[in-house]
Amino acid sequence: MTMNRLPAALIETLEHMLPGRVSVAQAVREHHGRDESHFPPALPDAVVFPHTTDEVAAIARACHAAGVPMIPFGAGSSLEGHVLAVRGGVCIDLTQMNRIVTLHAEDFDVTVQPGVTRKQLNAEIRDSGLFFPIDPGADATLGGMAATRASGTNAVRYGTMRENLLGATAVLADGRVLRTGGRARKSAAGYDLARLMVGSEGTLGIITELTLKLYPVPEAIAAAVCCFPSVHDAVRCVIQTIQLGVPIARIELLDTLSVQAINAYSKTALQEAPTLFFEFHGSAAGVDEQASTVQAVSKEFGGTDFSWANRPEDRSRLWQARHDAYFACINLKPGWRSLTTDVCVPISQLSDCIAATRDDIEANGLIAPILGHVGDGNFHVLVLTDPASPDDNARAEAFHDRLVRRALAHEGTCTGEHGIGFGKAQFLALEHGETAVSVMRAIKQALDPLNLLNPAKVLPE
CATH class of the missing domain: 3.30.70.2740 (Alpha-Beta Plaits)
Incomplete structure (x- = not known):
């Protein structure tokens, strides 16, 4: 794929709008022409790095007038070829739009630009006593997480990006700016256009701002690991736990081969058997009650070696190993x-x-x-x-x-x-x-x- 697929006038227009923030370099295009999927690379013809909604709108107007495709890009951690420029065009890298716009701690919400990552958000709001729970594993951008309707390990308790988005700003294909939703916790005003953008994968609009729900950091958090005779027994334990109404934060399954891969990659010493990872959030008494219930359920299905991780560093190490499972398995x-x-x-x-x-x-x-x-x-x-x-x-x-x-x-x-x-x-x-x-x-x-x-x-x- 070569640069001459783009009209020279479009490149000039983009360079005038974004001096120093337009690239047609091969290395830059190669970086933006792949993700974590198994699909072969597909390179854009140029990459631009906007800083504001107005700049994204100007880019869209220019590309629309020239009939050139636009591909939004975040962390590049997607797994279904979302960011591959299969028709060429301009890749719009939103990672420099990484500012937290407003934090309303008293209302448990925050407005961010799309290039803010989940780890960045939680680090910057730590002193507020709040956190954003959606955790897909990769340190993805929040705009990308909304565009793909991401969820991850905490979804069993906190829901997905769809349930945690209050409002959004998006740039449409012709450069118009759509502002929809808001900070109210509910609204019955017209079509739900904010959630139309969630899961649209950049095909309906380019998300340039999001308003998200936040949650109080739990008083107590505990993690546990338990091994089972078979995957079937582990899954039966999960079903029983959910049906009992235990408000568990995370339940993750790994089969024997996954555990072997994690031990080799992350230098852990987990028993190599079908395994469940649990995490409990709540008051100290509530966490103890949840854990005791789950431990009892686990024993019913042959669960053994029910071990705890209470210290933050131990929990972080455990969940980091789980998040690295994708790379660990590939390393097999x-x-x-x-x-x-x-x-x-x-x-x-x-x-x-x-x-x-x-x-x-x-x-x-x-x-x-x-x-x-x-x-x-x-x-x-x-x-x-x-x-x-x-x-x-x-x-x-x-x-x-x-x-x-x-x-x-x-x-x-x-x-x-x-x-x-x-x-x-x-x-x-x-x-x-x-x-x-x-x-x-x-x-x-x-x-x-x-x-x-x-x-x-x-x-x-």
Whole structure:
């Protein structure tokens, strides 16, 4: 892909608007033409670095007039090819829009620019006694997290980005600025355009400001690890815990292969067996009660070695190891890639779906660790493939197709948190039906008739 795909007049216009913040360098374009997915790179023709909503609007007007695609870019940690410039165009890197605009501690909300990361936000508001709980693992930007409807380990208690967004500012394809939602905790005024942007993956607008809910830092936090005879027993423990109404903050599952990978990568000494990670939030008495209940449930299903991590540094080390699981699993086969799946099913269907998935993995001789946020029915299979082997990749894709169809048969979804990108577009109609997809197309056509915002993503072409 070469620079001459962009009109010279557009480059001149962008350089005039953003002096020193427009790049056509090969290295910069390569950095912005890949993410953490297994898809091959697709480079933009230029990369721009705006600082304000007005600058993003000016960029959009210029690109719209020239008929040039625009691809919003955050941390580049997405897993479904969201930021790949498959039609070329201008990558709009929002990471320099990283300012906390306003904090209203008394109302438990904050307004931020999209390039603020979750770790940055929590570090800067620490003294307020509040925190933002959505934790997808990677230190993603909040704009990217909203665009992909991210969730992660805390979703079982605090919900996803959708439930935690109060308002948003977005730039539309033609440069108009849409401000929707606000700081009120509820509103019945018109269509919910703020949440229309959540999960739109940059195809309907470029998010340039977000107002988010915050929560008090819990008085007490405790983590625990427990091993089980089988994945089936671990999942049954999860189901029982949820059905008892225990207000647990996190429940994470790792199968034996995942634990082996983490021990090797993170230098931990976890027992190499199917394992659940728990975290409890609340008052000291409440945390003790939750933990005692879960420990008793665990024993019913053969759980052993129920060990605690109360000190913050121990909890951080434990959860960092869990967050590093993606890279740990890839490290099982250096040089290979992971086709990372993302299905989610109702909690009562979880055990059957995982059991059938494990049988599928074994029957087809795949190297595929299973882990996930099983407290809300979401699990991931990391199918490791040799990029140089067409057979490997074909078998992985065929497994993914079967897994999605299995999840849908269990009344689930093809993606619990990673989004559609272009890797799962073929499943959209299968999950929602042609009528729903036609409505989505109508919305896209109304807001972006020239198909310039992140083209070839979400909707099947």
